[in-house]
Amino acid sequence: MQLQCPMPKLDFDVITLGHGSGGVLTNKLLDSGVFDLLSNDILDERHDGAFLELNGKTAFSTDSFLVSPIFFPGGNIGELAVNGTVNDLAMCGATPKYLSLSFIIEEGLPVKEFWDILVAIKFACEQAGVQVVTGDTKVVEKGKGDKIFVNTSGVGPIHEKANISTKNISVGDKIIISGNVASHGMAIMSVREGLEFDSEIQSDTTNLNHSIINLIEKFGSHIHILTDPTRGGVATVLKEIAQSSEIGIDLRQRDFPIDEQVASACELLGLDPLYVANEGLFIAFVSGSEAEAVLATLQEDENGKNARIIGTVVEEHPKQVIMESAIGGKRVISMLPGEQLPRIC
Amino acid sequence: MKYMSEYRDPELAKKYLEEIKNTVSRPWSIMEVCGGQTHSLVKNGIIDMLPDTVTMIHGPGCPVCVTPLNLIDKAIYLAEEKGVILCSFGDMLRVPGSKKNLLEVKAEGADVRILYSPLEAVKIAEENPDKEVVFFAVGFETTAPANALSVVHAHRRGVKNYSILASHVLVPPAIKAVIDDDESKIDGFLAAGHVCTIMGNSEYHPLSAEYKVPIVVTGFEPLDVLQGILMVIRQLEQSKSEVENQYARIVREDGNPEAQKIINEVFEIRNQIWRGIGEIPESGYAVREKYAKFDATKKYNVTIEEAPENPDCISGQIMKGIKKPFECSQFGKKCKPTNPLGAPMVSSEGACAAYYHFSGLVEA
Numbered sequence: 001m002q003l004q005c006p007m008p009k010l011d012f013d014v015i016t017l018g019h020g021s022g023g024v025l026t027n028k029l030l031d032s033g034v035f036d037l038l039s040n041d042i043l044d045e046r047h048d049g050a051f052l053e054l055n056g057k058t059a060f061s062t063d064s065f066l067v068s069p070i071f072f073p074g075g076n077i078g079e080l081a082v083n084g085t086v087n088d089l090a091m092c093g094a095t096p097k098y099l100s101l102s103f104i105i106e107e108g109l110p111v112k113e114f115w116d117i118l119v120a121i122k123f124a125c126e127q128a129g130v131q132v133v134t135g136d137t138k139v140v141e142k143g144k145g146d147k148i149f150v151n152t153s154g155v156g157p158i159h160e161k162a163n164i165s166t167k168n169i170s171v172g173d174k175i176i177i178s179g180n181v182a183s184h185g186m187a188i189m190s191v192r193e194g195l196e197f198d199s200e201i202q203s204d205t206t207n208l209n210h211s212i213i214n215l216i217e218k219f220g221s222h223i224h225i226l227t228d229p230t231r232g233g234v235a236t237v238l239k240e241i242a243q244s245s246e247i248g249i250d251l252r253q254r255d256f257p258i259d260e261q262v263a264s265a266c267e268l269l270g271l272d273p274l275y276v277a278n279e280g281l282f283i284a285f286v287s288g289s290e291a292e293a294v295l296a297t298l299q300e301d302e303n304g305k306n307a308r309i310i311g312t313v314v315e316e317h318p319k320q321v322i323m324e325s326a327i328g329g330k331r332v333i334s335m336l337p338g339e340q341l342p343r344i345c
Numbered sequence: 346m347k348y349m350s351e352y353r354d355p356e357l358a359k360k361y362l363e364e365i366k367n368t369v370s371r372p373w374s375i376m377e378v379c380g381g382q383t384h385s386l387v388k389n390g391i392i393d394m395l396p397d398t399v400t401m402i403h404g405p406g407c408p409v410c411v412t413p414l415n416l417i418d419k420a421i422y423l424a425e426e427k428g429v430i431l432c433s434f435g436d437m438l439r440v441p442g443s444k445k446n447l448l449e450v451k452a453e454g455a456d457v458r459i460l461y462s463p464l465e466a467v468k469i470a471e472e473n474p475d476k477e478v479v480f481f482a483v484g485f486e487t488t489a490p491a492n493a494l495s496v497v498h499a500h501r502r503g504v505k506n507y508s509i510l511a512s513h514v515l516v517p518p519a520i521k522a523v524i525d526d527d528e529s530k531i532d533g534f535l536a537a538g539h540v541c542t543i544m545g546n547s548e549y550h551p552l553s554a555e556y557k558v559p560i561v562v563t564g565f566e567p568l569d570v571l572q573g574i575l576m577v578i579r580q581l582e583q584s585k586s587e588v589e590n591q592y593a594r595i596v597r598e599d600g601n602p603e604a605q606k607i608i609n610e611v612f613e614i615r616n617q618i619w620r621g622i623g624e625i626p627e628s629g630y631a632v633r634e635k636y637a638k639f640d641a642t643k644k645y646n647v648t649i650e651e652a653p654e655n656p657d658c659i660s661g662q663i664m665k666g667i668k669k670p671f672e673c674s675q676f677g678k679k680c681k682p683t684n685p686l687g688a689p690m691v692s693s694e695g696a697c698a699a700y701y702h703f704s705g706l707v708e709a
Contacts, residue, residue, distance in 0.1 A: 254355075267349065269461070270693075326350075327358035327567045329390020331703040337682035338448075341435035341459070 005122070007115045008032055015109045020139030029137065032111075037122045042098070042133040050133035052098055054155065059094035061085055062153035070113070070147050073187045074202030075279075078120035081150035083207045083279060084230070086128040089154050090209040091226040091282065093162025093216055096128060099154045101135040106145030117148065128207035130154065159213060161220035166245040168224035173313040174291035175249065176284045178211070178298060179204065179306040180259045181234055182266060185276035190265065197268070201261055206280035211303045215284070219294055222287040229283055235274035235321070235333045237283065238311075242321050251311035251323040251333070275336050285313065352566030358394075361571035366396050368578050374400045374530055375577050376523065376666050378516060379485075379537030380407030380694025381565045387699040389567040399574065402529075402666030403696035405519050406537050408484040409437050410664065410688035410695045411619040412512045417442040418649045419642070420481050420510055424455040427645060430473060432466040433481040434488075435459045436692040441685055443652030463495035463509070470499065470507035479641045482509040487539045489513050489630060490604035493611035496632070496639045510641040511632055514617055516540045517548040518628035524556050528667045533577035535563040535570070538592035543608075545600025549588045557586040564592040611636055620688055621660035658687035663696055670697040677701060 010032050018025040035043065042050050065081040082099065089096040101121065105114070125132060187203040208228070215223055229237045234256075242249045258273055266273045280303060286294045291309055298304030321333040377383055383403045386392055392401055405411055421442050424431035431447070438447040438459065451457035456476075460466055463480045470478035482492040492509060499507040516537055523529055536549060541562045553560045559580035563573030573591040580587060590596055608630070617629025632640035654660075657675045662668040670676050670689070680686040682698050689695035693702065 263349075325389040325567070326353035326355065327389055327391070327394075327571075328355045329394050329567075331388055331390045334702050338439070341438060 005037065005119045007112060008036075010111055013111055014107070015105050015111060015114060015139060016107050017139050017141065020105065020137055026137065037118050038101075038125065038132045040131045040133070042131065043135075050098065050100075052133065052155070054157065057158040058155055059089050059092035059158050060153070060155050061088040061092070062151065063088060064149060064151045066146060066149050067188065068146055069191055070117070072191055072203055073200070075205045076117055076120050077148060077150055078117035079124035080205050080279065081152045082121055082124035082128060082130070083205050085152040085154040086130060086207045086209050087228050087280075087282070089156045090207075090212040091164070091228055092158060093164040093212070093223075093226065094156040094158045095213055096130045096154050096156040096209050098133045098156070099125070099130050099152050101132045102151040103137045104145055104149040105137065105139045106147050107139050107142050109147055114148070117150075124207065128209055159216045162216045162223070163221040164223065164226055166225055166241060168221070169241070169245050169247055169285050169313055170224070171247070171313055171315045172288040173224055173285045174288050174309050175238070175251070175311040175313070176286060176291065176295055176298065177234065177257065177308055177310050178208070178282045178284070178304045179280070180257045180262065181278060181281065182262050182273035182276035183259060184279040185233070186262045186265045188277075189269065197265070199261055199265060201259070201265060204278060204280040206303060208280060208282055208303055211298070211301045212282070214301065215294060215297060218297055219286065219290055222290040222294070223284055224287070225285040227283050229278050229281060231277050232336055233273070233275040233277060234283065235272070236335050238321050239333055239335050241285075243319050246318045248314040248317040248319070249311055249321040250314050251321065253323055253326050255308050255310045257306045257308045271340055274333070275340050288312075349566070352564075352568045354568065357568055358571060361568065361575055362394055365399065365571070365575050365578060368575065368582055369396055369398045370582060372398045372400065373532045373578060373581050374402050374666075375533045375535065375574060376402040376404045376531045377535040377563070377570070378404040378406045378520060379535075379540070379565075380410070380692065380696070381539070382535055382537070382563065382570055383407070383696050383699050384694050385565050385567060385570050387703040390703075391567060391570060392704075395574070399578065402531055403663070404523065404666060405619065405622060405664040406485065406516065407664075407689060407692055407694040407696070408488070408514065409440050409692045410660065411514055411622065412437070412440065412483045412688070413618045413620050414443055414654060415649055415651050416510065416512050417447075418444075418652060419647050420479075421445065421447060421450050422647055422649055423479055423510070423641065423645060424450050424457050425453075427477065428456075429477040429479045430456045430458060430469060431479050431481060432458045432460045432463075432469065434461070434483065436694075437481055437483060439685070440688050440691045463492050464498060467495050467499045467502070467504055467507055470504050471502070474506060477506050477508070480507070480509045482511040482513065485514055485516055485537065485540050486543045486608070489608045489612065490543060490601075493607045496611045496636050497607065499639060500636065505638075508639045508641040508644045509632065511612075511630060513612065513630035514619060515614070515628050515630070517552060518625050519619070520552055520560075522622065522625045522628070523665050524558065526665050526667070529665050531558070531666060532581055533559040534561070535573045535577065536560050538562055538564040538569070538596055541592065541596040541600060543601050543604045546588055546590060546596065546598050553586050553588045559586050560588045562588070562590045562592050562596050564595065621654070621658070621664055623661070655686045660687035660689050660697075663689050670700040673697070
């Protein structure tokens with residue numbers, strides 16, 4: 001998708017400390033972009049906080065975004081920040097409605113880059129159907145940040161048919177993954193300093209809320225748990241679930257969908273795709289009886305066309321995730337001890 | 346994935362396993378020399394699929410595991426005290442020095458960077474003429490050509506602020522040391538395919554003849570490893586001791602002469618200390634006098650006191666195949682990937698880390 005919004009003419013090229021002072025420059029910066037691009041009745045009030053109408057059970061989530069580089073194949077930190085919180089709310093079975101948006105900017109960030117990030121935020125909000133209703137901007141000295149950090153928090157009402165809880169997981173549940181693994185992490189890796197390699201791997205960052213609500217509408221409480229395997233990858237979230245709900249999980253390596261280029265890049269760098277970060281991906285534990293129907297519904301969705309059933313909840317080996325390797329051997333999946341480091345050879 | 350999935354075919358794997366079962370008539374112990382093979386064995390669950398009569402012993406072929414403690418302390422010193430840009434392969438960063446590791450040094454503000462290629466480090470040196478750049482050149486014969494090339498490249502381009510902290514180890518002397526150890530009982534070897542890609546097979550013929558052990562040059566995919574094991578067992582059952590090449594799709598008898606040429610241009614053979622094992626004669630590479638100005642140990646003339654290893658760590662016995670990781674009293678207790686007492690618990694190629702991650706012996 002080509003994101004285009006002409007940048008207004010400004011009398012400054014880079015963001016300086018003054019833009020975070022709360023004074024004239026701050027207002028100038030905000031007037032130049034944020035309020036115009038993200039305009040809505042609540043934000044336009046410019047009050048200290050937002051006045052919201054919320055009834056019933058509500059989901060609330062927050063996340064901070066620091067990614068280097070801030071522009072990467074398939075997106076930038078702006079849409080990542082919107083999609084991240086939108087997806088966290090969706091994983092609660094909620095329809096995301098309102099977001100807060102905070103920037104911590106390192107002085108010297110070109111205004112053009114800030115603008116491009118704002119434009120990405122605008123489009124991501126439109127796609128997800130959310131509004132930014134309150135926000136904040138701070139500027140730190142050069143060297144005290146990494147270009148820009150973004151925090152978003154969000155709220156949204158929980159769908160009346162949703163009943164998402166690890167308590168609902170039961171033996172026989174099928175584990176469905178909505179698409180290819182490891183694309184986001186490898187897209188970032190492919191452009192990171194020192195590791196550049198030629199590839200067209202794109203981040204999978206996108207909003208998943210419409211796909212999730214569609215599943216909940218159709219299958220209600222058959223959807224037992226939803227989770228997005230961002231940092232730590234698929235392996236880490238599955239191990240977390242197995243541990244916290246004291247169930248066993250069986251997986252089959254050959255069932256994992258992965259893009260050929262991503263798989264090759266992982267092989268080349270000696271990284272295990274199961275531990276690589278994802279963005280526009282979710283995992284659902286669903287009643288065994290409905291699994292095929294859920295899968296079929298998901299596969300009709302743009303965000304789920306590569307969806308697959310990757311595993312089953314079992315009574316044996318509680319708290320353990322066991323994967324059948326490509327050749328039929330068994331191995332235990334554990335959590336990542338810190339950052340995954342590329343191997344020597 | 347073309348040329349990859351073919352070597353992970355479950356039906357073929359079954360056939361190899363059947364064939365291994367049908368061939369074995371008595372217990373055999375086979376050492377896979379390379380950490381990449383250990384990783385493949387454990388990650389693919391091969392160890393549990395083999396008959397009980399076949400015991401795999403995990404060799405010393407994990408480059409970060411055998412890099413001397415003192416050299417890690419030197420790298421840390423250069424990054425911390427000398428303010429150099431210290432570039433390294435990724436899995437070196439978590440290996441414990443005597444006080445801390447390079448990741449911690451990085452967190453404290455030193456400029457430590459993860460690279461895939463030493464040539465990248467030369468580029469960084471050219472881009473930062475006011476800084477010194479040191480590449481932590483560790484590895485077996487496999488990474489030696491690229492590290493040597495970086496020195497030649499820097500020399501040709503007149504880059505004066507680049508040097509390497511070299512710790513290169515060689516496989517054949519290590520195999521000899523393992524066989525010579527009184528405690529080790531190894532019947533046959535899977536030699537490291539990628540090392541032989543560079544060096545060829547010729548160094549293994551005298552070893553195999555002298556010690557009467559079968560040596561099979563083997564690849565890293567699950568089917569490679571299974572076929573390598575089968576080839577060793579066939580030889581053992583027929584009382585043969587030959588050098589065979591399972592990895593013929595990559596390894597040629599004489600290796601890669603161009604790569605050998607550049608290694609010889611920059612490096613000469615020397616005695617080398619292997620962490621956990623000790624000194625092995627003629628088992629490492631030192632930078633030749635001709636390129637001394639690219640040798641970080643000479644350039645900075647750093648002397649760091651030899652620190653003692655953690656007394657609880659039995660990595661030497663692990664890497665010589667005398668003990669299995671789970672036979673260590675600290676395995677999964679005091680020693681974990683998040684708090685490694687020794688290097689084999691760090692790299693995914695280290696035997697202890699491989700067991701910890703994949704075999705479920707410890708509740709993570």
